[in-house]
Amino acid sequence: MKFNNYDLAKNLWGVDENNNTWENIYLVTDIEMIDVSYDRLNKILGYKDNYVIQGLQVLDEIKSNKLFEVLELYNYSLNEPVSIDDYKNTLSNLENADKLDTEYMARRRKEQSFLRNYLFGNDKYFECGICGEKFPIDMLITAHIKKRSYCSNDEKLDYKNIVMPMCKLGCDDLYEKGYIFVDGSGNISLNRDRPITQKISQYVDPIIGKRCKYYNEQSSKYFKANVDRHKIEV
Numbered sequence: 001m002k003f004n005n006y007d008l009a010k011n012l013w014g015v016d017e018n019n020n021t022w023e024n025i026y027l028v029t030d031i032e033m034i035d036v037s038y039d040r041l042n043k044i045l046g047y048k049d050n051y052v053i054q055g056l057q058v059l060d061e062i063k064s065n066k067l068f069e070v071l072e073l074y075n076y077s078l079n080e081p082v083s084i085d086d087y088k089n090t091l092s093n094l095e096n097a098d099k100l101d102t103e104y105m106a107r108r109r110k111e112q113s114f115l116r117n118y119l120f121g122n123d124k125y126f127e128c129g130i131c132g133e134k135f136p137i138d139m140l141i142t143a144h145i146k147k148r149s150y151c152s153n154d155e156k157l158d159y160k161n162i163v164m165p166m167c168k169l170g171c172d173d174l175y176e177k178g179y180i181f182v183d184g185s186g187n188i189s190l191n192r193d194r195p196i197t198q199k200i201s202q203y204v205d206p207i208i209g210k211r212c213k214y215y216n217e218q219s220s221k222y223f224k225a226n227v228d229r230h231k232i233e234v
Ligand SMILES: [Zn+2]
Pocket: 128, 129, 130, 131, 132, 133, 166, 167, 169, 170, 171, 172
């Protein structure tokens, strides 16, 4: 958030010889301190070896992406706003991109940001669409009900029906790997063809039979596609 406040600035930092203060203020949240050597930073950003970065510097998109990638800094809770047009544009350019390219990674992040904004808005906590438990949103992923790589572009654009939150504590993997599925009535069900250990059984027992609130007329075909992909007998 950015704002101007002369009185607050004066109170915090005083004034210079001309009675001016530093009234352009911005607020930041979720600060994470990281320790990166000049040497490493210079290499990543392509600066000269002996360059010493000073003060606050805002990096352009390309440099930022490089840093995000190499230092694994990206944090989806930052909620980068992405417009619907930007989302469409991002998706249409994704298919042809080189998957190891930093540009591709940046686009995938943009897609993720859009979907996360759509599902979570500004909420810090949200419920998993499978187990129904509440989680901090960094413990939830925006899962494609029909596996993303099997979706057509139109299906990916149907974001209101194709994605739902799933928790990293188990639901995401169990669904993705076909241990559990959502049946034709919208209830969470167990795939009996999968090997079930005691731990998995403990996890899934309270979930099986629950109604999935993301199941509806529009999304049912995507749940069905997932059932078909895993060749689950229902
Ligand atoms: Zn869950």
